[in-house]
Structure formats: C-alpha cells, structure tokens
Amino acid sequence: MGIVVPPNKAIVGSNAFAHSSGIHQDGVIKRRQTFEIINPDDVGIKASMLVLTPRSGRHALQHRLAELGYEVTDEDLDKVYERFIAVADKKKEVHDADLEAIMQDEMRLVPDVYTLEYIQILSGSRTIPTATVGLKQNDEIYQEAASGDGPVDAAYKAIDRITGITAELTDYNIQAVTQGKDALGEVTVKIRGNGRTVVGHGTSTDIIEASAKAYINAINKLIHAKEQS
Numbered sequence: 001m002g003i004v005v006p007p008n009k010a011i012v013g014s015n016a017f018a019h020s021s022g023i024h025q026d027g028v029i030k031r032r033q034t035f036e037i038i039n040p041d042d043v044g045i046k047a048s049m050l051v052l053t054p055r056s057g058r059h060a061l062q063h064r065l066a067e068l069g070y071e072v073t074d075e076d077l078d079k080v081y082e083r084f085i086a087v088a089d090k091k092k093e094v095h096d097a098d099l100e101a102i103m104q105d106e107m108r109l110v111p112d113v114y115t116l117e118y119i120q121i122l123s124g125s126r127t128i129p130t131a132t133v134g135l136k137q138n139d140e141i142y143q144e145a146a147s148g149d150g151p152v153d154a155a156y157k158a159i160d161r162i163t164g165i166t167a168e169l170t171d172y173n174i175q176a177v178t179q180g181k182d183a184l185g186e187v188t189v190k191i192r193g194n195g196r197t198v199v200g201h202g203t204s205t206d207i208i209e210a211s212a213k214a215y216i217n218a219i220n221k222l223i224h225a226k227e228q229s
Contacts, residue, residue, distance in 0.1 A: 052094040054085060068096060069110075069198040069225035070103055096199050097188060110217075110224045114163060117141050119212050121151045131155040133212065135162045152211045159212065163219055167193035174207060187214040193222050 052064060058081050065072055065080070072080060083102045088094050117134040131154035132145040144161040148154035152172075160166050171190035176183040186203045187210040200218025204210035 052084070052088065052099075053092060054088040056084075056088070056094075064096075065099060065103070067197050068099060068103075069196050069221040071225070071228045096190065097201075100199050100201065110221050113137060113220050113223050114159075114216050116209070116212055116216055119155060119209055121155070121208055123151045123154075129154045131158045133158040133162065135159065135216070151208050155208060155212045156215050159215055159219065163223075165193060165219055165222060167191040167219065167222065169215075170197065172211075174210075185210050187211045189214045189218055191215070191218045191222070194226055196222060196225050198222055198225065 052060065058077055061081055061084055062072055062077055080102060084094060084099070087098055087102065091098065114135045114137050117136045119134070120132040121129070122131075123129040128147050129149070129151045130145060130147045131151060132143065133155055134141050134143045136142075142162045144158045146154050146157035146161060148157050156169065169189060169191050171188075173188045175186055175188075184203055184205055185207045186201065187207065189200045189202075189211070191198060191200065198218050198221040200214040200216070200221065202210045202213025202215070202217055204213060
C-alpha cells in the first residue's frame with residue numbers, strides 16, 4: 001500500500017528528505033534507510049537531497065563533487081573543504097554553481113575534448129528549427145545538423161550526434177552577467193549521463209551560442225569523469 005500525504009503536509013514530507021546535518025548526510029550516504037524509514041517515491045519525491053551547509057562534513061562534500069564529475073583525492077579534499085566552509089559560512093547554503101567555482105579555482109580545469117568551432121541556426125515561426133554545429137577535436141572539425149523543438153534543442157541534438165553521447169538535460173538556466181542590449185549572457189546547464197550529473201557553463205552575447213558552449217562544457221566533464229573512473 002502506498003502512503004498518501006495530505007496536500008497541506010506535502011512540504012513536511014519534502015523537508016524530511018532534505019538533509020543538512022553532517023551526521024544525517026553521512027548516514028544517508030552510507031545507508032539511506034538509517035534516516036529515511038520510507039522511500040521518497042512513496043510520497044511523490046524523486047530522490048533524497050543533501051543540502052550543503054556549514055554543518056556538512058567532508059564525506060557529504062566529496063559525495064556531491066563525485067556526482068558533479070569530480071574525483072577528489074583526500075589531500076585535495078582538505079583544501080577544497082576549507083574553501084567550501086568559507087563560502088558556506090557566508091551563504092549558509094552552497095549550490096552546485098558555487099562548487100563549480102570552487103573547483104575551477106582549486107583544481108585544474110577539465111580538458112576540452114570538444115570545442116565549439118561554429119554554430120548556425122535556422123528558425124522562425126513557420127520553420128522547423130534546425131542547427132548546424134561544428135566541433136573541433138584534436139585539430140579535426142566534425143559537423144552535424146539536426147532539427148528540434150527549438151534552436152537550443154536542435155543544437156544539443158547535433159552535438160549529441162558528433163560526440164556520440166546522449167545526455168539527459170535536467171536543468172537549464174539563463175542570466176545576464178552584464179547590462180545593456182549587448183549584455184553577455186551566461187547559460188548554466190545540468191545534464192545526466194553515464195550515471196553522473198554534471199554542470200556546464202557557457203557565456204556569449206548570443207544566447208544560442210552560450211547554450212551550446214554550456215552543453216559542450218558539460219559533455220567534456222562527463223567524458224573526463226568516465227576516463228578518470
């Protein structure tokens with residue numbers, strides 16, 4: 001029999017699976033049933049969530065970094081954890097984008113297996129969105145074209161064809177990092193593939209180009225994580 005949660009109690013059920021205490025996080029990572037006597041799916045929640053706060057321990061941090069595609073040694077973890085605590089004390093809650101910034105400062109950047117050489121978009125109110133993408137790998141340029149529900153979707157499908165990697169896009173966010181009509185836009189994407197979740201970033205005055213760069217950045221992280229493992 002499934003468990004039914006009254007509508008006015010839904011938020012309580014959700015909070016029950018958001019663990020911020022270091023002891024709870026460590027216990028959930030080792031054995032989820034320790035602090036969760038029911039399955040999150042039974043109350044309509046996809047999965048447990050570890051909320052990284054100043055109370056989070058090294059184990060929780062290392063676990064989340066691994067989900068983002070970073071394999072961190074114990075020595076490097078000590079340095080990253082110091083930076084993490086400094087950020088957590090100020091923000092109270094550390095998000096994936098914060099961890100990405102910390103890792104880019106403390107660790108070497110992920111090697112660029114693929115880089116964006118060019119992108120061309122055909123789109124309109126009465127036109128099927130189509131993207132032609134050229135990616136560079138080891139001095140070779142590979143080109144593919146694809147259509148999609150929109151220009152970004154078309155671009156991502158073309159990139160998938162070139163790399164041979166099909167990833168699930170789980171989050172997509174756009175924000176302006178400068179002001180004015182020619183504002184520089186930053187796109188942040190979160191994708192899941194090969195059992196890992198990674199975050200990619202891309203910036204450009206062209207939001208479609210920024211979207212492609214962010215997706216390629218995430219794909220490179222998936223490839224790097226697979227090679228490291």
